[in-house]
Amino acid sequence: MSSRILRVNMTEGTVKYEDTPEKYRPMGGRWLSSSIVCDEVDPLCHPLGPYNKVVLAPGIVTGTAAPTSARVSVGGKSPLTGTIKETNAGSKFPPQVAGLGIKAIVVEGKPKEEGKFWTLEVNKDGSKLVPTPSNWIGKGLYETVPLLYKEYGDRVGLMAIGVGGEMKMVNAGVCFNDLENRPSRYSGRGGMGAVLGSKGLKFIVVDDTGAPGVEIANKELFEVGRKKLTDALMTHAITKPKGALNTYGTAVLINIINEAGGLPTRNFSSGTFEGATKIAGEAIFEGNKKRLGKELYNHACSPGCIIRCSNTWHKPDGSEHTSCIEYESDWALGANCGIDDLDVIAELNQLCNDYGVDTIEAGGTLAVAMEGGVAKFGDGKKAIELMREIGKGTPLGRILGSGASLTGRVFGVARVPSVKGQNMPAYEPRAIKGIGVTYATSTMGADHTAGYTIAPEILSVGGKADPLSTEKKGELSRNFQAATAFIDSSGHCLFIAFAILDIASGFQGMVEECNGVLGTGWTGDDVTKIGLDILKMERRFNEAAGFTKAHDRLPEFMKYEKLPPHNTVFDVPDDALDSVYKF
Amino acid sequence: MYGKLRRFAPTQDPAGDSVVYVPANKDDTISEVLLRLGVPLKEVGSNIFLNWQYSGLNRGVQKGDRLAVFPDDMQLLYKWYFRKIDAEKSGQ
Numbered sequence: 001m002s003s004r005i006l007r008v009n010m011t012e013g014t015v016k017y018e019d020t021p022e023k024y025r026p027m028g029g030r031w032l033s034s035s036i037v038c039d040e041v042d043p044l045c046h047p048l049g050p051y052n053k054v055v056l057a058p059g060i061v062t063g064t065a066a067p068t069s070a071r072v073s074v075g076g077k078s079p080l081t082g083t084i085k086e087t088n089a090g091s092k093f094p095p096q097v098a099g100l101g102i103k104a105i106v107v108e109g110k111p112k113e114e115g116k117f118w119t120l121e122v123n124k125d126g127s128k129l130v131p132t133p134s135n136w137i138g139k140g141l142y143e144t145v146p147l148l149y150k151e152y153g154d155r156v157g158l159m160a161i162g163v164g165g166e167m168k169m170v171n172a173g174v175c176f177n178d179l180e181n182r183p184s185r186y187s188g189r190g191g192m193g194a195v196l197g198s199k200g201l202k203f204i205v206v207d208d209t210g211a212p213g214v215e216i217a218n219k220e221l222f223e224v225g226r227k228k229l230t231d232a233l234m235t236h237a238i239t240k241p242k243g244a245l246n247t248y249g250t251a252v253l254i255n256i257i258n259e260a261g262g263l264p265t266r267n268f269s270s271g272t273f274e275g276a277t278k279i280a281g282e283a284i285f286e287g288n289k290k291r292l293g294k295e296l297y298n299h300a301c302s303p304g305c306i307i308r309c310s311n312t313w314h315k316p317d318g319s320e321h322t323s324c325i326e327y328e329s330d331w332a333l334g335a336n337c338g339i340d341d342l343d344v345i346a347e348l349n350q351l352c353n354d355y356g357v358d359t360i361e362a363g364g365t366l367a368v369a370m371e372g373g374v375a376k377f378g379d380g381k382k383a384i385e386l387m388r389e390i391g392k393g394t395p396l397g398r399i400l401g402s403g404a405s406l407t408g409r410v411f412g413v414a415r416v417p418s419v420k421g422q423n424m425p426a427y428e429p430r431a432i433k434g435i436g437v438t439y440a441t442s443t444m445g446a447d448h449t450a451g452y453t454i455a456p457e458i459l460s461v462g463g464k465a466d467p468l469s470t471e472k473k474g475e476l477s478r479n480f481q482a483a484t485a486f487i488d489s490s491g492h493c494l495f496i497a498f499a500i501l502d503i504a505s506g507f508q509g510m511v512e513e514c515n516g517v518l519g520t521g522w523t524g525d526d527v528t529k530i531g532l533d534i535l536k537m538e539r540r541f542n543e544a545a546g547f548t549k550a551h552d553r554l555p556e557f558m559k560y561e562k563l564p565p566h567n568t569v570f571d572v573p574d575d576a577l578d579s580v581y582k583f
Numbered sequence: 584m585y586g587k588l589r590r591f592a593p594t595q596d597p598a599g600d601s602v603v604y605v606p607a608n609k610d611d612t613i614s615e616v617l618l619r620l621g622v623p624l625k626e627v628g629s630n631i632f633l634n635w636q637y638s639g640l641n642r643g644v645q646k647g648d649r650l651a652v653f654p655d656d657m658q659l660l661y662k663w664y665f666r667k668i669d670a671e672k673s674g675q
Binding site for chain 1: 585586596597598599600628630632634635636637651653655656657658659660661663664665
């Protein structure tokens, strides 16, 4: 059975399966979503108009026994940044799509009738668009998604947009269901939920019962690769069972980045937060232990994940409050707003999931609003009220639901920590300059997952002879961004990088898995080249959309405002930033 | 002190600050301070921050310094962004 692309035309209300064109056959994830977007979307289109598209592409090995690989890339032109966007999530949804032999779902066009919403049903018999029942619209996802499971069964993989997406707010994300069917996994960044909202697509329900499964060209090679990668993940201190991620989740970073002086606090005005220990991974583990009477280790968000880093936070009565409190959400809704209360952070997190908005941007928005005087830093009660405005769609809610940059403009705030319109995540670039280089140069806007750059080689520290030329530094940064672009295409969670960038056999294993599935013969160098090609094409899209090197810069205030405790500014020279993409 | 290393501090609340005040001797290194406290070095991860800087065990400490020590099950996820500052080697 050869793979197919499922095209969903929201203007006509039709669905169509096409054989996958030859050039797309080795692709998956970000490689495929960015390729289709670059081939089919006009970089100058209006992101909420009829010519933008949303591509949902599972990864190359998604749907196989490859560990920690149940991920989908969502791509299109972002209404938040105006750049190309790829945002991905782990869920039950991607392996089911892949198991049905679908390489990508492409959602295009725009219904003539506004305000009507549709559900796409996908199963072994085909696909069809049905009107979404009206009592599933205009309400929180925690209320409507149980109704959907009653109708379709608990097995299904689900994609959803919340009221944020229905109202086309540009901070709306794309929601996917986790292993326990919570609407809690997000392709959050860049407002792709608003694009789906503009196209009237509210839900995609996929059921792979009776599906053929993913075809594997060379089963022996795949198995060799799978075993190498599994071994690497099971032995590395970060990814192994009861390692850092399984015990404390990504929130383990709160105390660590705080001690590094890089935890952005109160809208990026300091690198340390006095309340950090109250909201860190340790505090979550301990708080749950007290409230549940037992130790709670983290769980997998998606089928086949062996890292299991997702947590839950429980109320004093032991009932679940939210899943999950990631480092980024914990920081954005916590330290960045000056909030040190996990119960408040959990409520804000739960509201973001309910309304379908990105927690990183939402926290950044609240912080900018606080700086603009809409609330005081640290006022958790007021933060929750403001978040509820988003759900209600009031004018203030619509402003806040449109992200930090817009909110900053409305309230006259000059200190907005964004690049290309997307707010920075949980690492202060003045303290951790290598991440600043990624924020500035990534094709996605300020993004911490689009690529890793190496700080030591990028920067020379005063007094020491700099062993690397500017060109060499750019090349190193670029190769790391390329490696992560490939991981995003494989279908693996980016967290495998922690293990495979240390354990070479793990990296080899990932490449062998891909070769096993596809029948290709890629080497490590080929994989880097693929990653570089992805970056090149994304960059070309952005250039055609009007972006220049002037946009590859950090906000002005970070160049002159010294950040405590290091008391540094972002002083990486412009030509070092420009050298990242000189190839 | 963080994680299981909090047991070397007077207060151990995982949601609080576990701080030990240690008198600094002349020419102390981070590893010497830890050994004096009775901290087994094999329980210490590579996540040590001296005055907010990612540091190696041989780095020198002085009076007034802030030393943050994480155990081996609390790893720095994005270590490539951090330049580790260790002892200056003589002759370089």
